[in-house]
Amino acid sequence: MTVTFRPIEADELMEFAGVNLTAFGERLEPWHANWFKDRRQQSVTMAAFDQGQMVGSSMFFPVEIAIPGTVVPAAGVTAVGVLPTHRRRGVMRGMLNRLLLEAGERGLTLAALWASEGGIYTRFGFGPAAQSLGMELQHPRAKLISGARAGEMTLVSLEVAKRQFPKVHAELVKRRPGMVGRDEIAWGYALSDDDPNRPRDASHLFFLSHDSGRGCDGYLIYRIRGGWSPRGPEGTLLITEMVGTSDGATADMWRFCTEVDLVQRIDASGRGCRPVDDPLPWLAHDPQAVVATIRTTLWCSVLDTAALLERRRYQTDGDLTIHLDASRDLPATRWHLTVRDGVASCGATKVRPDLTMSRSELGALCLGRRCLTQMVAAGRVRAQSPAIARRAEGLLAWEPQPWCFEDI
Ligand SMILES: CC(C)(COP(=O)(O)OP(=O)(O)OC[C@H]1O[C@@H](n2cnc3c(N)ncnc32)[C@H](O)[C@@H]1OP(=O)(O)O)[C@@H](O)C(=O)NCCC(=O)NCCS
Structure with a gap:
């Protein structure tokens, strides 16, 4: 061949x-x-x-x-x-x-x-950069704690969703690593009901807008899968996308999901997956009624190490030398990063490295995922000492943690 x-x-x-x-x-x-x-x-x-x-x-x-x-x-x-x-x-x-x-x-x-199988892409320098939670809520067993409503919620038409939702999403892109900016084409597909992979046994999409008084600050896109048994209704609310730019908006939308009649189960998976810091387990009276499964939703490979390390922001100052091992077709490189008053500079160096890793591990760290000490424990990253690993994790990690629900 x-x-x-x-x-x-x-x-x-x-x-x-x-x-x-x-x-x-x-x-x-x-x-x-x-x-x-x-x-x-x-x-x-x-x-x-x-x-x-x-x-x-x-x-x-x-x-x-x-x-x-x-x-x-x-x-x-x-x-x-x-x-x-x-x-x-x-x-x-x-x-x-x-x-x-x-x-x-x-x-x-x-x-x-987005990788179909996790074993494919590390050899090309990709690492698991954003993890998200597939969540399932058994309702009414979960019953959410009561709380003051942060805003009003309205079911809106597709036309209104097209006008309001992109602004909320763009706001999230500014705040949350892992988010992928959407152009008009991407929005057309995100709000389309014709996707051949949509659940065939569920309703069309519903669009809910959340407004805390200063315009739309959250939205929910969902379907209902109806179901009946001799005991009564057994419907499922399938979250396709939930975006809140304030804690209040997110809590309100979770409460809305549990207040929809004829629904016994809420399913947030696929594009509906939630960030690892989603408040739902703390909103539920019975946190065991919330089942969360972790999945990798974005794999990244750093193509320009100096640009990435200089352009990203840091929540603390510090110095770090990172050695990147040679991979099949790329030579080894070594970088010194200095962060002062949150501003970074990065250049090639020959000094002894604090950390040694492959490009795939840099890919896993590049969105600020807090996983460096775990990777050291697993033997994937070599650190000069445990104290250096902890210091490096403090420098490279970012809050909030990355989240991605985009099907690139
Ligand atoms: C995944 C796919 C594209 C791989 O194509 P392929 O031509 O067989 O891959 P290659 O022969 O070039 O393999 C390159 C390396 O990847 C490895 N690899 C290939 N597919 C793999 C898989 N599914 N899981 C783990 N490793 C895999 C090979 O073993 C090889 O390893 P090596 O570097 O140690 O030699 C192909 O199997 C496919 O089309 N799968 C279905 C669709 C899909 O999942 N696409 C990926 C979308 S994210």
Whole structure:
């Protein structure tokens, strides 16, 4: 098998989309076709061919990703797939190496993706940068504690949702690492009811707007899956997206979910997943009625280490030297970071490193995830001493912790 790699031509877009959907075991629906057409213009594609037949797909499009205290330009890597007839022969490796090189040459700071399987991407320098909670609430067993309402909630039309929700989301992007900025195309798909992967047995989308008196400061997108048993109603409220820019808005929207009649269960998974610091377990009278499962929702690879470490903000001052091991196609590098009054400078150095790690571990840390001492305990990061590991964690971690629900 001799595989060649190149970007696709304009008339190959639907073949490219078809290869990708086949790799995922799905059929190309009009919804997917439109998505590929809409994203085509800004995208960089890389396809693989075996004797002229397309056998692999991959692409990225530019996105803005929130890192601690600011936002950086990044490559949203997606549509990575290889036909089942051509797997485990280096086709994905050939595509991704080329794609990531191109993303770096375009000056993008990060590459980011959602991974179908966690074992795939560390070899390309990606680390699990944002974790989120899939949450399930058994209602009415959970019963939420009472509290004063922070604002008013209104069910709104799609048109109003299109006007109000993007501003709330943009506000969250400013505050929460891991959030991916949405353009008009992304909003069109986020509010669309035609997604072929939507739950077939559930209602259309409902849109709820929360207003604390100064305009919309939270929104909830949900569906209802009706259900009946001899005991009575057994419906489920499926949260598609819940965004509150104040604690009060989030608490109000959780209470709203538990007050919807005919609902016995609330399910916040998929795009509805919650941040690791969601207040729900503390809102419930019975915290054991809340079942939370942790999942990795964003993988990041740092393409420009100095830019990333200089542009992000820090919640404490300090100095740190990080050695990045050589990986298959990149040499080892060593960086000295100095943070004074929250302002960082970073340059190459030869001094003895405080920390030694691979690019994948840097990817896991780049959004401020508090996991450095755990990675040292696991032997993934080598620190000069436990005290240095704790100090480094204090410097690199950020509050609030990263959260991502975007299906890049
Ligand atoms: C995942 C997928 C793209 C891999 O393509 P591939 O051409 O078989 O991968 P390669 O042969 O280039 O593998 C490169 C390396 O990744 C490893 N790898 C490939 N698929 C893997 C998987 N699912 N889990 C863990 N490791 C995997 C290979 O073993 C190889 O390891 P090495 O570096 O030690 O040699 C392909 O199996 C696929 O299309 N799967 C279904 C769709 C999917 O999940 N896409 C990913 C979207 S996020």
